[in-house]
Structure formats: C-alpha cells, structure tokens
Amino acid sequence: MVTYSNPVISGFYPDPSICRVEDDYYLVTSTFAYFPGVPIFHSKDLVNWRQIGHCLTSEQQLPLANTWLSGGIFAPTIRYHEGWFYMVTTNVSGIGNFFVRSQQPAGPWSEPIPVAQDGIDPSLLFDEDGRVYFQSVFSGNEGDGVYQCEIDVSTGNLLTESRLIWKGTGGAHPEAPHLYKINGLYYLLIAEGGTEYGHMVTIARSSAPYGSYEPCPDNPILSHRSLKSSIQATGHADLVQAHDGSWWAVFLGVRPVSYPYRHHLGRETFLAPVSWTADGWPIIGNGGSVETVMESPKLNEVRWQTNGTRDDFNDANLGLDWVFLRNPDPSCWSLNASPGNLVLRGNKTSLDQTGSPAFVGRRLRHWTCNISALLEFEPLHEGEEAGLTVYMNERYHYDLAVMLKEGRKVIVFRRTVGSLRTERTLECSEGPFVLQIEAQPEWFHFKIQQNPSNVLEAGSGETHLLSTEVAGGFTGLIIAMYAVCETGQGSPACFDWFEYEPLNG
Numbered sequence: 001m002v003t004y005s006n007p008v009i010s011g012f013y014p015d016p017s018i019c020r021v022e023d024d025y026y027l028v029t030s031t032f033a034y035f036p037g038v039p040i041f042h043s044k045d046l047v048n049w050r051q052i053g054h055c056l057t058s059e060q061q062l063p064l065a066n067t068w069l070s071g072g073i074f075a076p077t078i079r080y081h082e083g084w085f086y087m088v089t090t091n092v093s094g095i096g097n098f099f100v101r102s103q104q105p106a107g108p109w110s111e112p113i114p115v116a117q118d119g120i121d122p123s124l125l126f127d128e129d130g131r132v133y134f135q136s137v138f139s140g141n142e143g144d145g146v147y148q149c150e151i152d153v154s155t156g157n158l159l160t161e162s163r164l165i166w167k168g169t170g171g172a173h174p175e176a177p178h179l180y181k182i183n184g185l186y187y188l189l190i191a192e193g194g195t196e197y198g199h200m201v202t203i204a205r206s207s208a209p210y211g212s213y214e215p216c217p218d219n220p221i222l223s224h225r226s227l228k229s230s231i232q233a234t235g236h237a238d239l240v241q242a243h244d245g246s247w248w249a250v251f252l253g254v255r256p257v258s259y260p261y262r263h264h265l266g267r268e269t270f271l272a273p274v275s276w277t278a279d280g281w282p283i284i285g286n287g288g289s290v291e292t293v294m295e296s297p298k299l300n301e302v303r304w305q306t307n308g309t310r311d312d313f314n315d316a317n318l319g320l321d322w323v324f325l326r327n328p329d330p331s332c333w334s335l336n337a338s339p340g341n342l343v344l345r346g347n348k349t350s351l352d353q354t355g356s357p358a359f360v361g362r363r364l365r366h367w368t369c370n371i372s373a374l375l376e377f378e379p380l381h382e383g384e385e386a387g388l389t390v391y392m393n394e395r396y397h398y399d400l401a402v403m404l405k406e407g408r409k410v411i412v413f414r415r416t417v418g419s420l421r422t423e424r425t426l427e428c429s430e431g432p433f434v435l436q437i438e439a440q441p442e443w444f445h446f447k448i449q450q451n452p453s454n455v456l457e458a459g460s461g462e463t464h465l466l467s468t469e470v471a472g473g474f475t476g477l478i479i480a481m482y483a484v485c486e487t488g489q490g491s492p493a494c495f496d497w498f499e500y501e502p503l504n505g
Contacts, residue, residue, distance in 0.1 A: 002296040004047040004271070006231065007253065011365030012266030012476025013039070014195075015075035015121075015176070015236050016250040019085075023243045023299075026078055026105050027250060028055065028087055029269060032475055033072040034323040037062040038087060040078070040105055044302035046240075046248055046271055051320045053106040055087045061100065061112055064326040066354050067093040069393045070473040072326075075176055075236065077123040086153070090120045090136070097122045097136055099156065113156040117149055124153075125179040125186075125209075133209055135177040137190075140164060146177040146190060148210065166213045168192050169202050169220075176236045179209070183280070188213055191235040195474070197261065198225045199235030201251065201284060218277070222251065222284035230292055231270070232256055232263075237284065239274060244298060247274035249284045254468075257367060257441040262464035264392070265364060266476015273297075310499040314340040318360070323478065325359040325391075331489065332358035342498075346384060346483035346490035352394050352416065358493075361391065361480025366502040367441040371479055372449075374496040376432040379404035383486030385412070386493030388435045390444055390461070391478045395419075396471035398461045399482075400435050400446045402428065402493075411448050413458040417465045424459050432496070437479065439463075 009016070015030040025043040037056030041049040056062040056073070064072050076089035087109065088099035097119065098112040115122065119138030126132055134151045138144075145167035150159040168174035171192030178189045186206045193200045200223035204213035224234045237251035253270045254263040272285040272294065284290070311319060314337055334343045342360060349355035377386045379402065387401030399414040411426040411433075426448065434449035446458040464470060466477060479500070483493040 002301075003293050004296045006270045006290065006292050006294065007255075007268035008047055008250075008271045009041065009049055009269035010265065011268060011363035012478070013269045013363070014252045014267035014474065016252060016269040017075070017077045017178075017238045018240045018250045019078045019080045020240050020243065021080050025240065026080075026085070027269070028076045028078045030075050030474070031073045031323075033064050033067040033069045033093075033326050034475075034478075035062060035064060035325075035327055036323070037073045038076050038089060039320070040087075042105065045299040046242065046297045048301065048303050050304035053320065055100055055102075055107065055109045057107065057109075059327045061109070062091065062327070063094050065356075067326060068354070070475060075121040077178065077238070079124050079126065081126040081153075086124060088115070088122045088124055088134075090122060092120065099124070115151060115156045116158055117147065117162050119147060121176045123178045125181065126153075127181060127209065131209075133179060135165070135179055137175050137177060143167060145174055146188065148179075163210055165211045166190070166204050169215055171200060171202070172198070178238055180239060185280070187282070189237060189239060191237070192220070193223070193225065193235065195233065195235060195252070195267065197233050199223065199233045200225060201235050201237045203282065205280075216281045218281060218283060218288075220288060221282060222249070222272070222288050222290070224253070224289060227289060229289065230255060231290060232261060233267070234270065234290065239282065242297060242299060246297065247276070247282065248272070248297065249274050251284070253290075258464055260469075262467040262469050264463045264467045264477050265367070266468070267474070309501050310497060312340050312497045313337075313342045313495070321362045322360055323362065324356070325361070325480070326356045329356050329358070332356075332483070333360060340496070342481065342495040344386060344481060344483040344493045344495070346386065346485035346493070348486060348488060350484045350486075351389055351391065351397055351399065351482060354394060358483040359480050360482075361389075361478040362500065364390070364439065364477040364479050366504070367439065368503040369439045370501040370503065371437040371439065371499070373435050373481060373498045374432055375402060375435055375481075375493060376496065377402045377493040378491060379409060380491050381485070381487055382406075384484070384490045386483040386490075387481075388437060389480050389482050390437065390466065391480055392466045392471040392475070393473055396466050398444060398446070398466070400437070400448070400458055402433065411456070411458060413446050415459070415461050415465075417470075426456055426458060
C-alpha cells in the first residue's frame with residue numbers, strides 16, 4: 001500500500017479550496033494581512049504540491065493599510081469554468097466580497113470585481129443552465145446562516161436578492177459554504193463549531209439550489225472534537241472529484257505539540273479520501289476522522305523539483321515563499337542581484353505596531369528546523385536595529401537583532417509576550433554576523449556566529465508562548481528578516497543569504 005503524510009501543505013496555509021482541470025489540481029489558501037495574497041498551488045496527484053503564484057499581487061488588488069493582522073483576506077474559493085479560473089474571497093478590511101479571474105492559474109489575475117453581498121467565505125457554483133450561484137455566510141433578516149443569490153459573473157452584479165438556504169445543524173459560527181451539483185442533487189457543505197477544537201464539517205442536500213436542504217443523518221462528516229489525535233480542529237473543507245473518479249477532501253487542521261493544547265505553526269492543509277454511503281451521502285476519511293499517514297490516491301505521483309532551502313537573493317524577484325507584512329513600502333527593501341543580497345532599510349514602524357515595517361518573511365513549516373541568515377549591518381543612530389524575528393503578531397514575537405545602544409554596536413535578544421518584555425544584550429565585534437535560530441517542538445534557541453569558531457548563545461523562548469492559544473488570531477508563525485529605524489529611513493541592512501533547513505515534523 002502506498003501512503004502519504006498529512007498535512008500535505010504544512011505551516012500557515014489555512015482555509016484550503018481546490019478545483020480540478022483535467023488531470024491538474026489547483027489549491028488556494030487564506031493570507032489575512034500578509035502580502036502578496038492568496039497563494040495558488042498546483043498538483044498532479046493531490047499529495048505533492050508546488051506554489052506557482054499568488055492571486056493578489058498589487059496594492060490595488062489587495063489594500064491592507066493598518067489592517068489588523070487577522071483581518072485582510074479571509075477564506076478564498078477557487079473554481080474553473082469555460083477556460084477561466086475564478087478566485088472569490090473577502091477582504092474584511094476593504095471592499096468585502098469580490099473575485100478575480102485569469103486564464104492562467106499562475107497569473108496575472110484581474111483587478112477585483114466586487115460582489116455586493118454581505119458576509120464572508122464566499123463561494124461560486126456554475127450550474128449547467130448557465131446560472132451562477134454565489135454563497136456567503138452572514139447574519140441577515142432571517143438569522144445567521146448561508147445566504148445565496150445569482151450573479152452576473154462578467155460584472156459581479158447581483159441578479160437576485162440573497163436568500164437564506166441553510167442555518168447548519170446548530171453548531172456555532174456556520175462558515176465556509178461550498179455548493180456542488182452531484183448526480184442531479186445540490187450538496188451544500190459548510191463548517192461549524194468555530195475554527196478551534198470544536199471545528200467540524202457538515203453537509204445537506206436538495207433537489208433545488210435554494211432548498212429546502214435536508215441535513216445528512218451522519219453529520220458531522222468530519223470532526224476531531226473530543227478525539228485523542230495528533231490532528232485537531234479539522235474543518236473548513238472543500239471536495240473534488242479526481243480524474244480517476246475517486247473523491248477527495250482538502251481541509252484545515254492543527255497539530256498541537258503539548259497539552260494543554262498549544263499549536264504555533266498555524267492552521268495547515270490536510271487531505272483525506274471521501275467515500276459515499278449507499279443513500280448518497282459523503283463521509284470524509286475513516287468515518288469522519290483522519291490520520292497522519294493515509295493511503296495515497298491512485299494517481300500518478302509527481303514530485304516537484306525544489307531549488308533547495310537556501311536563498312542567495314541572486315534573482316531579480318523574490319521567491320514565492322516570501323511575504324511582506326501588509327503592503328510593503330518600496331523604499332524599505334530592494335534586491336541586488338549582483339553581488340546577491342536583500343537590503344532592508346528600517347522605517348519608523350516597529351514590530352510592535354500596526355503598519356508596514358521593513359519585513360520580509362516566510363512561514364515556519366516544521367517543528368524542528370535550523371534557520372540562519374548572514375547579516376551585514378552598521379547602525380549609525382540610536383533606535384536602529386536589524387535582524388531576525390519569530391513573529392506571531394505585534395504583541396507576541398521573539399527578536400534577535402544588531403543595534404546601536406548607548407553608542408555601541410550590540411546584539412539584543414528580545415522576547416515580547418503580551419505586556420511582558422525581556423531583553424538580553426551581548427557585546428559584538430565589527431563585521432557581518434550569522435544569525436541562527438534552532439527550532440524545536442517546544443523551544444526556539446537563538447545564536448550568533450561571529451566567525452567559525454565563535455558562536456554565542458543569545459537565549460531561548462518557549463514555542464507555546466507564541467501559540468495561537470496564547471497570542472490569538474488566525475495566523476501562524478513567520479520567520480522574517482526585518483529592520484527598524486525610529487528616526488526615519490535607516491542604514492542598509494544587507495542580508496547576503498537566508499537558509500531554512502527542515503529536520504523533521
């Protein structure tokens with residue numbers, strides 16, 4: 001038996017949505033206040049995924065000024081119809097519900113086309129008769145639930161009033177609706193219970209798009225609530241039929257590393273088979289639960305080549321792994337292909353503030369990994385610093401930085417945990433430094449290498465203090481290179497390379 005391991009996309013990649021075009025599969029996830037928005041992945045076998053682009057790559061498509069970190073882009077849906085890809089989502093800090101479209105999944109994608117329906121987590125169904133049904137979740141005149149209308153997909157204009165079609169089974173926070181037409185029936189899939197440890201997936205069906213909807217007698221069809229499992233908070237699913245006729249679900253889950261439950265990688269993307277009961281109801285996984293190791297799809301496995309885990313910044317553009325915190329200030333960063341480095345110049349926005357600091361990061365995707373970067377930085381003013389941060393949000397982050405303090409160039413290790421802050425200062429020499437982070441399931445260890453024989457232990461911090469359960473919000477940890485200058489544009493902080501070495505998990 002050939003198996004695969006969950007999650008299929010590790011790290012902060014929540015709210016997955018999937019579509020198939022012949023024997024190719026495409027998947028998108030949420031990004032909240034990180035930029036670019038909505039990464040898009042490609043697979044041939046549903047297990048091995050590679051990122052091919054982002055759907056939202058300009059400030060016009062994705063305005064994020066002063067957005068709360070867990071604001072911005074909520075759950076997207078991707079669908080394909082008559083040669084066009086459609087990605088529909090919500091910018092809760094901007095225009096609300098909208099979609100973009102493209103004939104090439106890697107982009108470029110169109111400017112946003114607003115849809116004047118309230119709510120979040122929008123989805124689309126292209127019906128056989130040419131009608132396009134638009135669903136989202138909000139509290140309307142008929143109460144909380146899934147509301148649906150018809151739209152003109154060329155303009156986004158509403159063609160009908162929104163009508164409540166299902167309130168769910170009674171679980172808290174119904175969300176993530178997806179409507180499918182399967183064997184002549186309309187199946188409405190949603191999540192309930194909140195995107196925490198009570199998360200679940202439920203489904204109902206009807207012979208007509210507006211109902212009435214009959215709930216599945218075996219609801220929830222996926223949930224790990226109250227289960228003793230290394231995977232928790234499973235929910236927010238989307239279904240796809242593979243080109244061999246089998247059915248599969250992608251969904252989010254978390255992997256706590258301690259008890260009481262604490263997770264810091266964020267909500268990740270999982271995969272499970274879907275079976276159908278004799279009377280036509282889908283069940284995800286093994287009777288509604290999933291495992292870390294499961295039997296693989298019987299599709300031709302395609303493992304994508306990777307370019308390694310080290311970035312020497314020799315290209316004209318940043319790789320697809322890299323993200324900014326909100327819309328980046330173009331004066332705060334640049335790439336120099338020759339000699340090959342990333343240059344950050346700090347502005348007045350610090351890591352403790354809502355704004356757009358000089359910040360280039362990537363998701364922490366493994367419990368155990370080694371992270372390092374070569375930094376050359378000569379601060380000229382008090383209040384200038386540059387380094388690496390393990391960042392959950394403005395109030396929860398660990399920083400390892402070079403700075404000027406009382407006229408001396410020093411290394412500072414800082415832990416910010418809510419209203420509590422600790423700092424340790426170490427003396428340092430002139431010249432570049434290798435900043436190192438050793439990530440373990442329950443600890444981060446920070447080090448400075450000034451030369452091959454001189455490695456300084458800067459300090460350590462517990463992973464659970466940066467977990468979602470402690471810090472709150474909907475995101476996961478980002479490892480970022482950053483710079484700050486309290487007086488304005490700072491001295492250049494040159495990062496010659498950045499290396500991310502996964503060890504396991």
